[in-house]
Amino acid sequence: MKLPRRFFQPLAAGAPEPFRELPVKLERMIHFVPPHNEKVRAKVGDLAATVDVVLGNLEDAVPADQKEAARKGFIAMGKEVDFAKTGTGLWTRINALNSPWILDDLFEVVGEIGSKLDVIMVPKVEGPWDIHYIDQLLAQLEARHKVEKPILVHAILETAEGVANVDAIASASPRMHGMSLGPADLAASRSMKTTRVGGGHPEYRVIADAKGEEARVSAQQDLWHYTIAKMVDACAANGIKAFYGPFGDFSDAAACEVQFRNAFLMGCAGAWTLHPSQVAIAKKVFAPDPDEVNFAARIVEAMPDGTGAVMLDGKMQDDATWKQAKVIVDLARLVADKDPELAKVYKLP
Ligand SMILES: CC(C)(COP(=O)(O)OP(=O)(O)OC[C@H]1O[C@@H](n2cnc3c(N)ncnc32)[C@H](O)[C@@H]1OP(=O)(O)O)[C@@H](O)C(=O)NCCC(=O)NCCSC(=O)C[C@H](O)C(=O)O
Numbered sequence: 001m002k003l004p005r006r007f008f009q010p011l012a013a014g015a016p017e018p019f020r021e022l023p024v025k026l027e028r029m030i031h032f033v034p035p036h037n038e039k040v041r042a043k044v045g046d047l048a049a050t051v052d053v054v055l056g057n058l059e060d061a062v063p064a065d066q067k068e069a070a071r072k073g074f075i076a077m078g079k080e081v082d083f084a085k086t087g088t089g090l091w092t093r094i095n096a097l098n099s100p101w102i103l104d105d106l107f108e109v110v111g112e113i114g115s116k117l118d119v120i121m122v123p124k125v126e127g128p129w130d131i132h133y134i135d136q137l138l139a140q141l142e143a144r145h146k147v148e149k150p151i152l153v154h155a156i157l158e159t160a161e162g163v164a165n166v167d168a169i170a171s172a173s174p175r176m177h178g179m180s181l182g183p184a185d186l187a188a189s190r191s192m193k194t195t196r197v198g199g200g201h202p203e204y205r206v207i208a209d210a211k212g213e214e215a216r217v218s219a220q221q222d223l224w225h226y227t228i229a230k231m232v233d234a235c236a237a238n239g240i241k242a243f244y245g246p247f248g249d250f251s252d253a254a255a256c257e258v259q260f261r262n263a264f265l266m267g268c269a270g271a272w273t274l275h276p277s278q279v280a281i282a283k284k285v286f287a288p289d290p291d292e293v294n295f296a297a298r299i300v301e302a303m304p305d306g307t308g309a310v311m312l313d314g315k316m317q318d319d320a321t322w323k324q325a326k327v328i329v330d331l332a333r334l335v336a337d338k339d340p341e342l343a344k345v346y347k348l349p
């Protein structure tokens, strides 16, 4: 473990000081773009205004013979589009640390568009050692290319070993932005018997006790509850953000919405969107419900200094519910800043 006073020191001479706190940003969706696909890339200028984060994906889903085209395409996209104009985050998902592409990914992307890049998503993170490696290398590259704002790191939780080490990953570096669940790789790593990318499974269920001839009620359960809860705790304890990852069945918007909402209610800030049809779902889910915002605003108003106990609509409110209300009101303000329609609905003072 590093000494506390050394934790925030830059890891290379000339590298920027790490952030002490995460920049406050609305990140309801991390929208995945395949940068080797010229047709999709050509739409990114317009797309950027409609999503919170654009991520150029260099890893899985990019064929091996197009890795270079994806990297070059992402760099071109970063140069051509003014993401700052719309306050849209620019992220990339690099290839895995043991792959033949990782060094070129980092050297070329940071070298060419390091100053425009907000976050690098690192797949298949197994433990804090993976973050330490990226942290040191990024500091050296930032110094070499005179990048003035630190590039943050986002880990994908998608191996059994990563899940076992989730707390140590979350606290590995002040460069940590957050973490996403990677249900497809995680399922494979754990030998789970599913071919789905996220979501439930019809056979993973509970059944009521037998009562004579009565039909037994049975309900599907959430395969990801344990991992999301573990990830949310690790992230919250370290002041970083948790995200649900991908939902692969684009034809099932209802199931996508339910999976995203469970993650939101559990503490996640957003989810990945892989197809344009999922953007509206993420916008709907990762913004608090207007009735909930209204009630939360009344709690905050009723307890201006956040202490004591009051009754609202027959429900007891105290210091703890004030903090819950503050989470909802703060998020609603962030959403309202970006979305004039929701600002009108929220009617926050
Ligand atoms: C999966 C896709 C290749 C499907 O694309 P396509 O066949 O073109 O679908 P559609 O015909 O339905 O598309 C309709 C129009 O929308 C455009 N489009 C499609 N996807 C995107 C996108 N992501 N961003 C912007 N625009 C998009 C199409 O071009 C069509 O346009 P038009 O013809 O003008 O109407 C594609 O959706 C895709 O590549 N998505 C991203 C996939 C991806 O990144 N996968 C990896 C992440 S998940 C993962 O890695 C697992 C995880 O790590 C884990 O372990 O869990």
Ligand SMILES: [Mg+2]
Pocket (backbone or CB within 6 Å): 060, 123, 158, 182, 184, 185
């Ligand atoms: Mg994966």
